Amino acid sequence: MRRNDFLKCTAVTVAGGIILPLASCSTRPPSALVESPGVRQNWAGNYTYRADNLYEPTTVEEVQDLVHRLDRQKALGSRHCFNSIADSPENQISTQKLNNMLGLDEARQTVDVQAGARYGDFAEELHARGYALHNLASLPHITVAGACATGTHGSGVTNGNLATSVVSLNLVKADGELVTIDRKHPDFPAVVVGLGAFGVVTRLTLAVQPAFEVRQDVFTDLPLAAVTDHFQAIMSAGYSVSLFTDWMDGKVSEVWIKRRMDAAPDDLGDDFYGARAATENLHPIAGLSNEAVSDQLGRPGPWYDRLPHFRMGFTPSAGKELQSEYFVPRDRAVEALLAIEALRDQIHPHLMISEIRTIAADEFWASPCYQQDSVAIHFTWKPDGPEVMALLPRIEATLEPFGVRPHWGKLFTLEAATLRQRYPRLADFAALADRYDPAGKFRNDFLKQRVFG
Numbered sequence: 180m181r182r183n184d185f186l187k188c189t190a191v192t193v194a195g196g197i198i199l200p201l202a203s204c205s206t207r208p209p210s211a212l213v214e215s216p217g218v219r220q221n222w223a224g225n226y227t228y229r230a231d232n233l234y235e236p237t238t239v240e241e242v243q244d245l246v247h248r249l250d251r252q253k254a255l256g257s258r259h260c261f262n263s264i265a266d267s268p269e270n271q272i273s274t275q276k277l278n279n280m281l282g283l284d285e286a287r288q289t290v291d292v293q294a295g296a297r298y299g300d301f302a303e304e305l306h307a308r309g310y311a312l313h314n315l316a317s318l319p320h321i322t323v324a325g326a327c328a329t330g331t332h333g334s335g336v337t338n339g340n341l342a343t344s345v346v347s348l349n350l351v352k353a354d355g356e357l358v359t360i361d362r363k364h365p366d367f368p369a370v371v372v373g374l375g376a377f378g379v380v381t382r383l384t385l386a387v388q389p390a391f392e393v394r395q396d397v398f399t400d401l402p403l404a405a406v407t408d409h410f411q412a413i414m415s416a417g418y419s420v421s422l423f424t425d426w427m428d429g430k431v432s433e434v435w436i437k438r439r440m441d442a443a444p445d446d447l448g449d450d451f452y453g454a455r456a457a458t459e460n461l462h463p464i465a466g467l468s469n470e471a472v473s474d475q476l477g478r479p480g481p482w483y484d485r486l487p488h489f490r491m492g493f494t495p496s497a498g499k500e501l502q503s504e505y506f507v508p509r510d511r512a513v514e515a516l517l518a519i520e521a522l523r524d525q526i527h528p529h530l531m532i533s534e535i536r537t538i539a540a541d542e543f544w545a546s547p548c549y550q551q552d553s554v555a556i557h558f559t560w561k562p563d564g565p566e567v568m569a570l571l572p573r574i575e576a577t578l579e580p581f582g583v584r585p586h587w588g589k590l591f592t593l594e595a596a597t598l599r600q601r602y603p604r605l606a607d608f609a610a611l612a613d614r615y616d617p618a619g620k621f622r623n624d625f626l627k628q629r630v631f632g
């Protein structure tokens with residue numbers, strides 16, 4: 180329901196002189212409605228949300244009421260996506276005020292969090308209580324529900340994306356009903372990486388493990404030839420490994436190797452396949468201050484302060500930027516990297532940095548790593564919108580022979596017809612989303628174009 184419709188309802192009731200309880204039209208806006216939300220943009224500022232109304236419910240009951248009564252709507256997390264995936268033509272339901280860690284179940288080895296909790300909101304407390312998540316993305320600033328909904332990932336040949344830690348979730352369906360979907364539920368593989376298409380998630384139960392410490396070692400100027408000759412060994416050199424490159428000069432500018440202290444890691448020395456050990460903390464983007472990055476130089480620290488590249492309380496990455504990321508099968512990584520390197524003269528003018536990571540296969544229908552051990556080739560772009568959007572089809576065509584799948588939360592141009600070939604269960608995903616949401620309440624332009632077709 181639009182802000183104007185609330186006013187219309189009020190006017191009709193007052194003019195009639197009778198106060199009628201209307202089934203789907205209250206006489207006043209819900210208290211969760213944010214007055215004068217103003218112009219609202221995503222984190223990067225490259226997308227302005229079209230939704231007229233923003234709601235910030237504080238209880239699950241409020242979420243249920245809103246979902247039930249609003250026609251067109253979409254859940255909104257911490258706004259870190261670079262495209263319109265979190266937008267709606269009418270209403271956005273923000274989880275900003277549903278941000279608590281709810282409880283730790285030591286017997287089941289799980290933690291319950293509200294959907295709008297950002298990883299950085301509860302990770303320190305979880306660690307203090309002796310537990311850890313298996314992995315984190317490059318930044319702790321994103322909500323758990325938003326990250327899982329888009330298949331957000333960190334790195335590591337044996338690490339699945341962040342959604343793989345979900346044990347169950349509570350979902351408010353289009354009719355306002357609250358349901359729990361756990362790993363035994365047949366819809367679980369569709370709903371977890373759900374793109375916001377099934378309803379509003381209010382709570383997630385995540386698998387935890389005993390807390391661990393991590394050391395982070397960074398090496399500079401790794402020859403590209405070493406990457407092509409030893410890709411599997413290099414990416415397996417730590418629990419989580421990232422390669423940063425601008426594709427120029429035949430080298431990877433930085434290698435970030437995160438190793439668990441409980442695996443008793445050896446000293447890697449000063450020479451890593453021809454790369455030199457860094458002598459100070461480094462930002463992945465040359466010239467940017469290192470104050471925002473997690474500590475390096477092999478100094479052990481808690482998992483939540485080493486697995487992300489960037490620290491809570493600081494701007495992650497560059498801030499004024501765009502991002503794209505493409506997934507290809509890990510066993511074709513070297514071919515794919517060389518194909519991208521051949522585009523370096525077109526890419527470089529608009530690029531801040533690329534990052535190469537690995538992610539283990541999972542079973543989520545809309546996950547870019549669905550049944551496929553993957554390598555992710557990421558691009559942090561300068562904010563050159565038109566030039567970047569013109570370049571993406573060339574990158575997508577170059578990676579087409581590898582069956583490329585895009586990151587749902589970043590910029591890409593592939594549409595539903597192609598994506599349904601790349602994501603073998605995407606048609607099933609759309610059919611199930613249709614059953615959960617027959618009136619298409621959650622179906623925004625992004626979903627129509629990229630998923631439903």
Ligand SMILES: Cc1cc2nc3c(=O)[nH]c(=O)nc-3n(C[C@H](O)[C@H](O)[C@H](O)COP(=O)(O)OP(=O)(O)OC[C@H]3O[C@@H](n4cnc5c(N)ncnc54)[C@H](O)[C@@H]3O)c2cc1C
Pocket residue numbers: 222223253254255256257258259260261264265274294295316317318321322323324325326327328329330331332333374375376378379380381495496586587588589
């Ligand atoms: C600086 C930066 C670094 C990044 N690093 C990484 C990285 O390392 N790895 C990676 O994979 N990605 C990365 N990303 C991308 C980012 O993590 C994802 O796009 C993620 O989805 C953002 O979460 P969010 O809470 O901001 O979600 P939003 O952008 O707010 O929403 C994303 C989607 O989730 C849905 N959603 C949100 N909350 C709910 C809910 N409660 N119920 C149902 N659906 C919901 C929305 O409807 C929307 O479809 C990065 C982004 C930035 C800006």
